[in-house]
Amino acid sequence: MSKKTYSPYGIISERLKELYIELDKISIDKHLLLQLNSCISLSEGVESYMEKNTSPESDNLADLSKSTINHDWDSALEMKKSSGFLGSQMLCGHVEGQFLKILTKITKAKKILEIGMFSGYSALAMVESLPKDGELYTCEFNPYAVKFAQETFDKLKEKRIKIKSGPALETLKKLSVKRIVFDLVFIDATKSQYPEYLDMIIDNSLINKNSLVCIDNTFLQGKVFSEFEKKSSSSKIMKKFNSDIAKNPKFHTVMLPLRDGFTLLKLND
Ligand SMILES: C[S@@+](CC[C@H](N)C(=O)[O-])C[C@H]1O[C@@H](n2cnc3c(N)ncnc32)[C@H](O)[C@@H]1O
Incomplete structure (x- = not known):
């Protein structure tokens, strides 16, 4: 079981991923998909990067x-x-x-x-x-x-x-x-x-x-x-x-x- 996130960053990356899947189904400029992917990477990256660079839990x-x-x-x-x-x-x-x-x-x-x-x-x-x-x-x-x-x-x-x-x-x-x-x-x-x-x-x-x-x-x-x-x-x-x-x-x-x-x-x- 994974922990759900209700932070705006988590919500943004979930929504962008859904959008990516839908846009990938239609013929769309690959450059736009790449742009979208960079947004997914940034929004997904914030909290996991913060977690990796914070002292570990006891x-x-x-x-x-x-x-x-x-x-x-x-x-x-x-x-x-x-x-x-x-x-x-x-x-x-x-x-x-x-x-x-x-x-x-x-x-x-x-x-x-x-x-x-x-x-x-x-x-x-x-x-x-x-x-x-x-x-x-x-x-x-x-x-x-x-x-x-x-x-x-x-x-x-x-x-x-x-x-x-x-x-x-x-x-x-x-x-x-x-x-x-x-x-x-x-x-x-x-x-x-x-x-x-x-x-x-x-x-x-x-x-x-x-x-x-x-x-x-x-x-x-x-x-x-x-x-x-x-x-x-x-x-x-x-x-x-x-x-x-x-x-x-x-x-x-x-x-x-x-x-x-x-x-x-x-x-x-
Ligand atoms: C978001 S959780 C707390 C999470 C916890 N601080 C943590 O970070 O691990 C909120 C908790 O407050 C309790 N709670 C909500 N309203 C309350 C109230 N009026 N009096 C006492 N407890 C309450 C809920 O049952 C729930 O367990």
Whole structure:
């Protein structure tokens, strides 16, 4: 089983390959086909080249990636073992995992908050840079994903990852009572709830001026910027969220073309 990609690069190369097959069937100038092939090569090359030139995953991360990709998530849903859709395309993957790991190191984070855990890959990547007395709280509402990840963390004797089972907004409310300030936050759960996650984090002082917030899937497969992509309620919310945070003078934001879009946010002084 292979990992599906929802990044614009992956979508572009899939569509160009389909176009190539169709154009190859009719008599078309070979020079145009060659041009198209060069576009396929460029679009296909970006992510695989990034992966080849990024530090390798640890054995633990490689094993977790493999077991997530090989797991039959669809059957779990059909057999009502899983309470919602889960799929291997949810994995942030090798390059983003290493990016989160290096950000954890640069920020010298000791307390991390993750919103959206799935099989535990991004949590495990960040925890690899966490000091021994550090803690990573991760929110997940699907009991099937919680069980899958907890088994991996137990097998690795990884006690610094605290899974907070249940809806993220409720968990954030509970965490605010504990008065924890997180050095690093990774937002990767329900896309339409991103504005609420960020508001709740800020309103409850779960971050301060030194904290870094990482926000995943801000491209939403290109739906936020391409007029040709089918819109959804989530994409409309994400589009407004992206522009609101970029315009807000309280924040310093940078959007990066990593996988499906990755935004960094800090509170301004
Ligand atoms: C994209 S996946 C996370 C992937 C993970 N961060 C990684 O890169 O390996 C999103 C996860 O968030 C969970 N989720 C979605 N909405 C949630 C919510 N409101 N509260 C808690 N978990 C949620 C989903 O069940 C899913 O497992």
